[in-house]
Amino acid sequence: MGVENPRALVFATANEEFGDYQANGAMAIAKQLGRNPRTIAQEIVDRAPLAEFNAELGIGGPGFINVRLDDGFLANALSDWTVSQPVEHAERIVVDYSSPNIAKELHVGHLRSTVIGDALVRLFEFVGHTVIRQNHVGDWGTAFGKLIAYVNADQDSSDFTIGGIEKLYVAASQEFETNFDFAQKARKEVIKLQKLDPNTLKTWEHIVRASLEDVQRIYSELDISLQLSDVRGESSYNAGLPSVVNDLENAGLIVESDGAKCVFVDGFQRKDGSPLPMIVQKSDGGYLYHTTDLAALKHRTQELSADRIIYLTDSRQIHHFQILFAVGRLAGYIPKEVSTEHLVFGSVLNKDGEPFRTRSGDNVLLRTLIDEGVERALDIVRSKSQHLTNGEQRKVARQVAVGAIKYADLSKNRTNDYRFDWDVMLSLDGNTAPYLQYAHARICSIFNRAEKDMSEFLEGEIKLQHPSERALALRLLRLAETLEQCLDERKPHYLCNYLYELTVHFMRFYENCPVLKANTPQLLDSRLCLCAKTAQVLRVGLENLGISLPLRM
């Protein structure tokens, strides 16, 4: 038609009465040509572009081309369909997430980075990327002086288990505030640590190990895929910090200001318009997190050969990452073809919209959160699932609780703050993990009752007889486009919304279409196949979000 870059702009219709999909490209073309959009749409439709699929085309509104897929086409498409959706170009993606602090237990402040990060790495891997997880733990710094001094002073604490480390840290901090001698010892330990004194280092290692073991226990309870081998703490970059500063000096980027070594980057300025520096070495010679992050960046491009580097932190660090990436480019640490992304997320608020804290104002520990969730879930499971044994109830309660916590987080747009509300996330109504888990359990139950193996029905001829079967089929086929959108924007909530919508349609199908009492053997097999595929999508979807599914509940 003589138009540059014509795009079909195909979307699922907002309203079923318009069909299944709509193409909005005609209006864009009409604008370019200065012609009537409906005429353009008609010309496109006249060419019968989807004739081979038997699709029904119509024109609506100012020039929408509505597409209703043929039932037979849909049924065939679903019969041949599989969940696997590999990307064309696989990349090596470094994902930096969770990042707990040693000697502090995981708390709500780590929840979103950990949960969202873990969902994304699983999804990246599912579509074929190579993911390198990096847990950038805070295992270095002045706080360790206090801890080491405290452990040294009290030999009993040397065999602490880490429920105790948090307490140890609190006790050490208190001692630091009130006991002058202790404070002196703590400062000495910091220096000894920096000089890699063997005894001090030994205690440090001991603390780090115990702390990491505790972190792994929480990960395991939360079904987080991070392993000890993914840990690469701040301490591991220590030796490289001077060379980072050296690199920056060689690149002519360092400016001394008030005794501190700074990098100034165009575009970063303070309120008065004066340039805002990144300080890479303090006036006392010490290094800062900027420097460590630069060293990590260098490591990730040069040693890990990343194509992409992704960071998950809350939105307060936006500025830090902007300047970090800018300096990384200037220093040559980030080659042109490598992309860096800072994925931000909002804060976790309580029911009333305030920061989520304990009564005394402390961060809520993930340990506490899991325990409370399991307890609440167990109450519900005991009252609703009396057909399960005690042991099964406990297991289901755990899956429901962990699923609920993670799903509540993942199902919201990550960039916004979200409210943590037990009653909403554990509810069986609405866009929640238990609702999806329940639908899956119902499907399993059908196969149990029929004494058939679900995996044998993943393939088979599908017949779409009832409108709810058709609607379900259409939703199943949208997995691929959902995953694409989800990973395109690195926003898991698109997948959650999809899974919820899929489940709603499954529930309707379930109400309207008896499976085991279907009229003919062909219809029985077709419906079992729809069930099996739905269960598979739920499983693939939820498991890639890090959420497990009970077979019964």
Add this chain to the structure above:
RNA sequence: GCGCUCGUAGCUCAACUGGAUAGAGCAUCGGCCUUCUAAGCCGAGGGUUGAAGGUUCGAGUCCUUCCGAGCGUGCCA
């Protein structure tokens, strides 16, 4: 002060990045269990998308101004 993010039903959240009549759940009201798990399904009411302008065939989405909230703004991370 400046910068970033945000403001959608009484509440919690969506809205495929500019598309048709802004959708779900909770809460409220009303229906459906001798049939595969009722932890379910069906229906009803509920909106000037913070306000006012602007761009466009078309705006919750883009631009401007205002109001309001949160966060950030040089040696902590």
